[in-house]
Amino acid sequence: QFVLTQPPSVSGAPGQRVTISCTGSGSNIGTNFDVHWYQQIPGTVPKLLIYGNTNRPSGVPDRFSGSKSGTSASLAITGLQAEDEADYYCQSYVYSLSGSVFGGGTKLTVL
Amino acid sequence: QVHLQQWGTGLLKPSETLSLKCAGSRGSFSPHSWSWIRQPPGKGLEWIGENTQGGHTSHNPSLRSRVITSIDTTGNQFSLTLTSVTAADTALYFCARRMQYYFDWWGQGTPVTVSS
DSSP states (O other): OOOEEOOSEEEEOTTOOEEEEEEEOTTTGGGTOOEEEEEEOTTSOOEEEEBTTTBOOTTOOTTEEEEEETTEEEEEEOSOOGGGOEEEEEEEEETTTTEEEEOOOEEEEEO | OOOEEEEEOOEEOTTOOEEEEEEEOTTOSTTOEEEEEEEOTTSOOEEEEEEOTTSOEEEOTTTTTTEEEEEETTTTEEEEEEOSOOGGGOEEEEEEEEETTEEEEEOOOEEEEEOO
8 A cells, every 4th residue: 555644734824834744655755756745726736836855846935845854755834825725735656556646635724 | 838738528427438638738748758647526636547658557556447548649649548437436637747756737627527
């Protein structure tokens, strides 16, 4: 079973910092494959937020940052804004599957 | 900028076959890999399968017996066929371009409902 586990929800007040964790098994994150993050505002298409554990595509604010250590990865959002309210998904590649697996998603609520 | 356009059958009865296509803008198809991903209502993302330009195909084990994906590089199109659908296949279906091991461009999504 290939699983990436995320908390169902996190919340924070405007201006605060929040983190979202993504914990995987050794068959995915632990095998040197990178973790990627997507933001999905309700009713819209998922948007690539972080790739290769720590890299931001052009246009993504530097308030968003990613990290990875061992079989866990994290997405950090600083200076929380109302527009950050969305669902966030981590994703990694599973070598033995020759395919990808997504975390269950985390709903971020800006209080 | 990569533009992906999806189309296909949106309403199916149980046991029917789902068929979706995805076309990319000129120059966007090669040499990348292409995946289908779905999202049931109110739920998370599920990877369905992919095709690489090199001819390799892989599918989610939970769907493998019912899924066919193919790529037409000459027509810049990518297709999904899912047989014997049930209500559990009701979802928003996305095509996406895989860059290395992440998805950088997504189609607009095609809602599919399976209902008798």
